[in-house]
Amino acid sequence: MRKSDSIITNIDWPLFVSFIILIIFGMATIYSVAFNEDHPAIFALSEKYGKQLLWLGISFFAGLLIFLIDADIYRKVAFPVYLVTLILLVIVLFMPPINGARAWLGVGSMGVQPAEFAKIATALLLSKYISELVVKLQTTKTVLLACLIFFIPSILVAMQPDAGTLVVFSSFLFVMYREGLTFDPIILGVLNSIPGIKFKSTWLGSHFIPVLFCFLFLCVLTLVLSNTSFHPWFFPNTTFKGPTGIIISLFIFSLLALLFIRQFSVKRDRSRILLVIALGFIITSGITLFVSTAFSSLAKHQRDRIELVLGLKEDPDGRDYNRNRAMAAVGSGGAFGKGYKEASVSSLKSNHVPESETDFIFCPYAEEWGFLGSILLVFIYIFMLMRIIYIAERQRLAFNRIYAYCVAMILFYHFAINIGMNIGFAPVIGIPLPFFSYGGSSILSFCIMIFILLKLDSQRKDML
Amino acid sequence: MKLENRKYIIILFILIVGVLYSSRLFYMQVIDDTWVLRAQEIAEKRKEILPPRAVVFDRNGRKIVSNKTYYNLMFIEDNITQLDTVAFGKLINWKPLEVRERFKEIKEGEGVYFNKSNGKKTSNYQTQRAYPFLKELTLDEITTIALHLDNFPGFYEEVTSMRSYPYSNGANILGYLNEVSREEIEEDRFYRPGGNIGRSGIERFYEKELRGRKGIKYVVTSAMNNAIESYANGKYDTIAKQSPGLTLSMDITLQAYGELLMQNKKGCIVAIEPKTGEILTMVSAPTFDPNLLVGRKNINLNYPKLSKDINKPLFPRPLQAEYPPGSIFKLVQALIAMQEGVIRSTSGFPCNKSVVGCHDHPNAAGVAQAVQYSCNPYFYAVVKKIIQQQKKRNNFADAEIGLNLWHKYMNSFGLGNKLDTDISGQRPGLIPNSKYYDRIYGHNQWAFSTIRSISIGQGEIKLTPLQMANIAAIIANKGWYITPHFVKSIGKKGPLPIYLKRNQTMVDAVHFSSVIEGMRRVINEPGGTGSAARLEEVVVCGKTGTVQNSQGQDHSVFIAFAPMDNPKIALAIFVENAGAGGAWAAPIASLIIEKYLFNKVTNKDSEKLIIETTLSNIRRP
Structure with missing residues (x-):
């Protein structure tokens, strides 16, 4: 008891x-x-x-x-x-x-x-x-x-x-x-083999995993946005290519980070943090530029393949069927949803969204309860x-x-x-x-x- | 950095995903409409349900246009599994090749259209959509097929309705339905490919009153395109509603009788109830059975035949044929002259045959006698007085003023312009004005002497038989008319508002009595030209006309109304190439009047003769 x-x-x-x-x-x-x-x-x-x-x-x-x-x-x-x-x-x-x-x-x-x-x-x-x-x-x-x-x-x-x-x-x-x-054993092994360099630990080695994910995320984002262009509200009448947009947003984030740091950091650390931010900006921009130029220099069929994998090709009734139907179900939920048991796209009966009771169960939920329900979830x-x-x-x-x-x-x-x-941010892998x-x-x-x-x-x- | 602080990196990752997903959801669900539309495209189907077209009754409540059930054999390509064209062809009595050809025809004919906006041919054919494979099958035909439809998944029967005309009369009044054109579909969202629209007659003019209100059913469809449930429990559905019927002013038995009398002849009968302007009957001879133009199959088969027929059965003569009116026109001339004060009802003019030919009769000592004798020189003199009123010194300029005044009078009788009848496509006839003659002769190059043949309703003057009947109605009403119309009541609402309005002519009621007296004498006094129209029980007033025809025999024309007091029917009869007005048109008028007023026929001999006579101008191919 x-x-x-x-x-x-x-x-x-x-x-x-x-x-x-x-x-x-x-x-x-x-x-x-x-x-x-x-x-x-x-x-x-x-x-x-x-x-x-x-x-x-x-x-x-x-x-x-x-x-x-x-x-x-x-x-x-x-x-x-x-x-x-x-x-x-x-x-x-x-x-x-x-x-x-x-x-x-x-x-x-x-x-x-x-x-x-x-x-x-x-x-x-x-x-x-x-x-x-x-x-x-x-x-x-x-x-x-x-x-x-x-x-x-x-x-x-x-x-x-x-x-x-x-x-x-x-x-x-x-x-x-x-x-x-830490990945330092490997990184140091390479670095310290260069004569005159003797590091005890590296920042990259200890934060290798998040850096790796940021890197992958940036690469994918660059590819996804490589064919898009947009008109920013702050510069009317101008058009930016997707990767340029990423660099601009990175720049804005860096500036914000700088302002932020000025307010909250100790004076002693400031120059070091400044360096980190500047380096971070240069490196990320470099990656973006590299990926986008590398992508556009690829042969057509190679580009097509990458685009298909990333779902960039519009193919709503073919390869993209699942995701297209799922997004239609989620998006049609609106702000307040269609109501319980009123999912018209994703119910098992209508069967437009396959696997709507397992991998795509977010669809009927979002369709029935709308943005209110989704944000709650x-x-x-x-x-x-x-x-x-x-x-x-x-x-x-x-x-x-x-x-x-x-x-x-x-x-x-x-x-x-x-x-x-379900919202077009991840490839369709069934989990x-x-x-x-x-x-x-x-x-x-x-x-x-x-x-x-x-x-x-x-x-x-x-x-x- | 302490290891514990690494949790902030992880928390940051989670929060970034949370914020990203939330904003994405906000964008997708609240801001962007794309997905709502996409979902509708995917899962909602708007099903339109057409109500049966409204039925049409005659003035006595007899159903003269109704609907008959037919069946379409529909198919959805996606649901067809391995069609055995041989077996299927056998079922519908087609060769396998024809079956394949039909599929091709549907795909190209109903699926591909020319997109104006981008100049491309767009295929509209969709494999998950239903298309009719066979149309307009009768119950017998569909039952033999339906028995075996289980063997052919993807095919099913669908009920449709088509027009049916139990009386087979009045084809030119009722009109017919035909498939809508692309332009009509683009213009009015009501129509869908394959649907029908009124093509002529009442069916066309009252299309909106007849077609009813479409029902719309929103259904949620599955990925297999089956309807699974009504959308939002039918909250947005509307029910298909048939319109209340139309009641025509036409008397179907009178119409049938008129068509019988006019068989094997060319011409028209138009009868109007003067007080209401309701058209009691409108015969256009030769005519055809309206059932010949029901449905696509029949139209494809019969329309070419009818339109190629040299006797032009599709031509609605009472509305579209423009004839010189001949002597019946003298009635209007006399009325105008009296109103203008250029003559009085007692004015006499000698029958001076040196001006224009006339038959032997005493000099007319007044309008009534002039009408009775139909004296040509009298009306020359009368019309000359109207046209040449000596308002200007210059004879030509004077004629111009006079003619335009006369023209205005004529317009007030509904002549020279289209009557707003509820069947479109009628002709205005022709009443010349000064501009007209200026074009022919030049300005100030003509006077009454140039244009005098208009006095006796010849020359340039042209009227439609409907306008002729309306003259009879105006005289019966002593000076006014209600626009002749075919629909007595839309549902229970009565006719269109314009058919309640009296149109006043420019001639006052007082001037009519002498003309009416003249018309009475035409029929009832010895030696009157219209004695063939005389009836025992009722006083008929009328006027004959013989229209000179340079191309052949004269046309026989007659207008009349009866009874003389309190007229119930006014009519015009026009028989092409039949000779004098008294010979053919007048006896037909008497039969129609008697049939309508007393529902009997006294003069059986005359009736028999008329029915059996084939006038020489009717040609058989």
Whole structure:
């Protein structure tokens, strides 16, 4: 009895409530999307909402078990669980393919996707490994070993093939970044081989991951905008090419940053920060210019291929079908939405948006609730992510912190990619929207993920 | 930097994504309309439902235009799976090649159109849209096909309605429907390709009153293009509404009788109820069965035949044929002269045959007698007095003033300009004014002596039979008329407002009695030219005319009204190449009047003779 008291009093209510709200929203959306007049009861097991509810029941039962078991167990079982998952990921490759992917264990609606659980297992083992390191992720060996932990399952997942989950595994890089991942051994190895140079650490090495992402983002943005032109409101009668626009905005941001710095920084640091901003501006502008000129100097067919991949080619009824329909559904929701069960584009019955109960579930939600609902959902997710990072940072145990970061980054990736592909910001790769999308494995794994986090957090004071 | 501070980088990433996504959602959902339109394109279909066209009744409530159900065999290309053209051809009795040709025809004929704005040929054909493969099938035809349609997915039957004319009379009044043209579709969003529009007659003039209100149903369609539910529970739907019918002033039995009398002849009968201007019957002979022009198949088959027929059955003579009126015109001349005060009802003029030919009769000692004898020299003298009023010294200038005054009078009788009848496409006739003669002879180069043949309704004068009947109505009304019209009531609302308005002529009522007396004598006094129109029970007033025709036999014309007191029917009969007015036109008038007033026929012999006679000018191909 004392234990269940403690879980209720020690549970992080903001996270739990936002989690429950998302579950309810998701369930309501599935009920609306898959609604069948012949079986209107939400418990109807023949319908998708009935099945989802059953899986939710299983998930909460699992949650109950997790709450009852001492949190200490996860460090202990991390490695065996990881091994079992790997074995399942191998076995699944020999199963008959469904929709072109060998992702399912078992048959029919009760089948499970090991890839969903592989994320938890990897998160647990990675947390255990990094938390037990005496020296943080500073040496080549430890970095490679940590990377190996998620490379193996991601390669197995890629063989299914499941591009979505593969991408999600790269979220662990951010976790490692938080835990002190540095690429200095490599960078210094190159730099210090130049005679006369002797660095102890580099800024680039320690912040390699975010820099890498900024770089990739800038490249993609440049490509996406390379064929566009726009008329800025501050310079009427002029036309800017997309990349020029990026450089102009970078310049404006730099100026703003300078002003900002003047107000808030210590005098001593100012010249250094000035240098960083100036360098940052020059480097980013350089990248933009380089990418755009490189792109335009490519041969026509090469450009076409890149444009197709990035969705720059208008092909609303062909390659771009899914995204075009999804965006039509989201955009037509308007400010206040069409009303519950009134989704005309994305309901399963109208079927214009494929997979509108799973990967594209944001469509019917946004269509029914409009901008008001969409912004609320974005807000809840962002709030949840912030809360998890807050929880992570208050842990005394490194294992708990690292695990919390894993959960935050996995959820962030799912959120960003899933909603991004609904609004034309991300390529269409099928990954579920956490707590929302229909699908037993995904809902169960996300719930377990959150329940473990809640349990770990509730016991943070018991330790030591 | 402390490791813990790295969380800010991560938080920054998350916040950037949050802000980016929020602004993108705001732009997509609140500001930009593109996606709303795209969604409508994708998922909403506007289905238009045409109500049946309004029915038309005659003045006694008989249904003379109704609708008959037909069937179209529709197809949607996307739903067709592996069409066996041989089996399908067998089902509809076509060769496989014809089936393929028909598909090609639909794709090119109904799908491709010339886009004016960009000068390109645009294909409008859509594989997910329904097109008629066969049109206008009867119930029998569709039932044999429908039995096997299950074997041909993608095909289905659709109910349509087409016009039906139970009486097969009045074709030139009722008009016909035909497929709308591209221009009409562009002009009026009501019409869709393949739809029908009134092409002539009542169907055309009252198109908007007949077509009804289109119903619009918004449906949500699935990716398979099936309608899955009504949009927003039908909140924006409108129901198709059939218009209330039109009631024509026409008496269908009288019309049928008139057409019977005029069979194998060329000419017209126009009968008007003087008090209301309602057209009781308007026969244009030869005529045709309106059922011949129902539906595309029939039109394609029959229209070329009818339009090539040398007897011109499609030509609505009462409205469009312009004939010299002959002696009936003298009535109007006398009225104008009395109004102008240049003669009095008792004025006499000698029958001076040296001016113009005349038959033997006593000198007319007044208007009534002049009308009775139809004395040509009398009306020369009368019209000369109108035209040459000695208002100017110069004879030519004087004639110009006189003629223009006369012209104004004529206009007030609805002559020389189009009557606003509710069938469009009529001709104005011709009443010359000074400008007209100036063009021919030069300014101040003509006087009454030049143009004197207008006195007796010959020369340049031309009237349509409708205008002739209207003269009879004006005289019956003693000076006014309501524009002759075909529709007595639109629904229960009565006729169009202009058909309630009295048009006053420039001649006062007092001057009519002598003319009417003359018309009475024409028929009822011994030696009157119109004695063939005499009836026992009722006093008929009339005037015969014989229109000289340089191309052949004279035309026979007769206008009349009856009864003399409280006239109920005014009419004009015009029979081409039939000789004197009294010989053919007058007996036809008497049969029509008796049929209308008493619904009986006394003079069976005359009726038989008229019905059986084929006038020589009717040519058979």
